[in-house]
Amino acid sequence: MSKNEPVPTKLYLVFHSIHNVMLAEEILLQAGIPNKMVPVPREISSDCGMSLTCAAADFADIKTCLKKAKFTTPFKIYNFVDDRNERGFKSRASAYDD
Amino acid sequence: MIYLDNAATSFPKPKAVAAAMLDYLENIGASPGRSGHRPAAKAGRLLFQTRKAVAELFNLDDPGRIIFTENATAALNLALFGLIRSGDRILTTGMEHNSVMRPLRHLEKLRRIKIDILPGTATSHYDLETMAEWCATRRYRLAVINHASNITGTLAPLPRMLPILRQYDILTVIDGAQSAGSCPVDLQVLAPDIFCFTGHKSLFGPPGTGGLYIKPGIEPRPLCYGGTGSRSETEFQPDFLPDCYESGTPNSVGLAGLKAGLEFIKETGRANIFAHEQKLGAFLRQHLNKIPGLTLFAPRSEDEGLAVTSFTIKSLDCAEIGYRLDRDFGIMTRVGLHCAPRAHQNIDTFPTGTVRLAPGFFNTETEMEKVVAAISKIAAEQDK
Numbered sequence: 001m002s003k004n005e006p007v008p009t010k011l012y013l014v015f016h017s018i019h020n021v022m023l024a025e026e027i028l029l030q031a032g033i034p035n036k037m038v039p040v041p042r043e044i045s046s047d048c049g050m051s052l053t054c055a056a057a058d059f060a061d062i063k064t065c066l067k068k069a070k071f072t073t074p075f076k077i078y079n080f081v082d083d084r085n086e087r088g089f090k091s092r093a094s095a096y097d098d
Numbered sequence: 099m100i101y102l103d104n105a106a107t108s109f110p111k112p113k114a115v116a117a118a119m120l121d122y123l124e125n126i127g128a129s130p131g132r133s134g135h136r137p138a139a140k141a142g143r144l145l146f147q148t149r150k151a152v153a154e155l156f157n158l159d160d161p162g163r164i165i166f167t168e169n170a171t172a173a174l175n176l177a178l179f180g181l182i183r184s185g186d187r188i189l190t191t192g193m194e195h196n197s198v199m200r201p202l203r204h205l206e207k208l209r210r211i212k213i214d215i216l217p218g219t220a221t222s223h224y225d226l227e228t229m230a231e232w233c234a235t236r237r238y239r240l241a242v243i244n245h246a247s248n249i250t251g252t253l254a255p256l257p258r259m260l261p262i263l264r265q266y267d268i269l270t271v272i273d274g275a276q277s278a279g280s281c282p283v284d285l286q287v288l289a290p291d292i293f294c295f296t297g298h299k300s301l302f303g304p305p306g307t308g309g310l311y312i313k314p315g316i317e318p319r320p321l322c323y324g325g326t327g328s329r330s331e332t333e334f335q336p337d338f339l340p341d342c343y344e345s346g347t348p349n350s351v352g353l354a355g356l357k358a359g360l361e362f363i364k365e366t367g368r369a370n371i372f373a374h375e376q377k378l379g380a381f382l383r384q385h386l387n388k389i390p391g392l393t394l395f396a397p398r399s400e401d402e403g404l405a406v407t408s409f410t411i412k413s414l415d416c417a418e419i420g421y422r423l424d425r426d427f428g429i430m431t432r433v434g435l436h437c438a439p440r441a442h443q444n445i446d447t448f449p450t451g452t453v454r455l456a457p458g459f460f461n462t463e464t465e466m467e468k469v470v471a472a473i474s475k476i477a478a479e480q481d482k
Contacts, residue, residue: 017328017341018131019162022146039134049328050134050142073162073338 008056010080014040014049020073021050024066031065033058044078056080100429100465104458105248105276105406105436107298107305111359115302118358122351129347131327141350148353149340151360155301155368156278156285156293156311165343166309166353170275170296171197173310176343177271177292178202178242180318184209186239189232189268191254192218192444193247196437198273202242214238218444221398222252229259233266240269245283246276249441249454251379251406252397253277256288264289269316275299279363280372280459281404291316297352300371300458302359306352312339322346371459378457378466379405385470389477395445395452408445408452411477419453419476427472431455 013035015021021037028035033054040051054062056079063077101109122144128137130145146161153161167173178201182188188202192215205211214232218224232238241263246253256272263270270290277283278293279300285293290313297307312318323335324345336342363371382405383396391412397403411419420433434451435442442448455469 016336016338017326018142019146019149019340022143023162026146037139045331049131049330050139 008079011054011056011059011062012038012041012044012078012080013052013054013062013075014044014078015051015075016073018050020071020075021052023073024071024075025052027066027069027071028052028054028062031061031069033061033065041078041080044076100427100461100469102455102457102461102469103430103432104299104461105454105456106432108300108302108458110460111302111304111355112362114358114362115304115355119304119351119355122354126350126354129327130350131348132325144354144357145348145350148357148360151357151364152295152301152309155360155363156283157287158285158311160314162339163312163314164309165312165340166307166348167343168306168349169298169308170273170294171308173294173296173308174198174242174271174273175201176318176321177294177310178205178240179321181240181269181271181292181316182209182211183239185211187212187214187237189214189216189229189236189238189241189263191216191224191243193222193244193249193252193254193441194242194438195244195248195273195275195441196439197275198242198244199440215440218252220445221396222247222250222441222445223398223402224254224259226255226258226262230262233262233268238263238266238268240271242271242273244276244441245272245274245278246281246404246406247438247441248276248406249408249436249438249452250395250397250445251276251403253281253403255402256290260288260290276404276406280368280375282368282372285311289313292318297356297359301356302362303356304352306349307356312343318343320345366459374459375405375457376400378461378463379403379407381463381466382407382455382457382469385466386473389470389474391477391480392473395447405458406454406456408447408454409473410447410450410452411473411480414476414480416451416453419473422476423453423472427468429469429472 035052035054128141130141149161271292272290274295278295293311297303298305322345326341328341395408416433423429432454
């Protein structure tokens with residue numbers, strides 16, 4: 001990313017099904033990685049599903065932790081940026097297929 | 099009251115089961131996997147933990163392979179209608195319940211399948227040499243086997259049967275309605291393709307719970323299509339587990355109860371529960387065997403069966419025996435054909451049936467003494 005690009009602050013982990021959300025939540029909590037279960041942002045999906053939101057700084061830890069727990073079902077990690085301008089809160093998402 | 103109908107449904111349930119169901123209704127209430135609010139997340143976690151508890155009982159690593167249905171019958175229907183194709187040749191046994199036979203008989207008409215029934219002895223044991231010969235000379239697509247008989251309690255020797263079936267690439271569906279819970283079921287070792295279970299018998303859950311384990315790589319067609327809470331943007335059924343097979347609102351209140359039942363099994367120790375039930379069953383068989391005019395239907399040896407036992411008394415109608423046991427002695431049994439006409443034909447008690455005694459964990463030895471005394475009395479009065 002270039003110098004002027006805002007730094008991502010939040011990650012959203014999006015899974016196929018609520019079952020995988022619960023499984024990942026448990027794995028991350030056991031590894032001590034803070035996360036919160038929140039609805040999937042509408043920008044990502046119109047699913048009535050849940051996602052896990054974590055700090056962007058934990059990206060590497062999350063990947064390691066899920067890999068170690070042999071979490072094999074597919075999921076996507078979305079990068080969110082808290083980008084405030086004169087019109088208020090704005091966010092962008094880009095997907096990491098993982 | 100002496101409740102001996104645990105093969106129909108277990109009673110009483112551990113106190114925690116009703117408490118968990120009430121707690122769900124009063125304090126959680128939401129539907130899992132649909133909305134995003136906190137009660138919904140709580141409900142989702144409850145469902146998840148219940149799946150984990152089932153997986154743990156069956157020694158499975160991946161709880162995602164456990165699908166919940168309303169009972170074992172629904173699970174068997176999913177397995178059989180989902181896997182069997184037109185013209186398939188199917189192997190089953192002489193001890194099956196109607197929840198296997200009725201789907202098979204319908205498939206016989208609907209998809210022109212051929213059904214071969216492996217006969218069992220009067221004590222419901224199978225000739226494995228015959229089974230192996232049939233498997234070698236006939237092309238079976240699928241075998242569906244009753245793990246434990248709901249009439250005689252006899253356990254099918256799955257550790258010996260499954261390897262034979264696997265050798266010939268035959269899909270294996272196991273009806274574990276009577277076995278799952280107290281009887282040891284290690285699905286890592288047994289490794290059937292599908293194992294069907296019910297929640298409201300030995301798992302101590304309420305009625306309306308049950309399910310199946312589906313081995314990775316096995317993909318039955320879903321029977322029921324609909325809303326799953328996932329992939330809402332598409333009108334097509336998801337193809338991943340468990341959502342693929344769980345359309346519609348789950349029975350959250352029931353599964354809350356099932357979870358409590360599973361926790362009870364873990365706290366008490368499955369082996370302890372099993373040992374107690376086996377002791378009661380052995381007591382019954384040992385003493386009933388001595389009653390003149392009484393015919394017992396049980397496996398050859400104690401370690402080949404569960405506590406469920408059937409009997410008949412010469413010249414006495416089963417229905418009358420059951421009625422007298424209930425009215426005069428407060429003992430609840432089930433009489434007749436127990437939804438298993440095939441099994442009764444196999445043990446030669448068709449069409450009159452048997453009286454079935456099915457002790458459970460909450461029965462006591464004192465109660466069994468009373469049961470034996472009552473049956474002795476009824477048998478003694480038959481000639482008067």
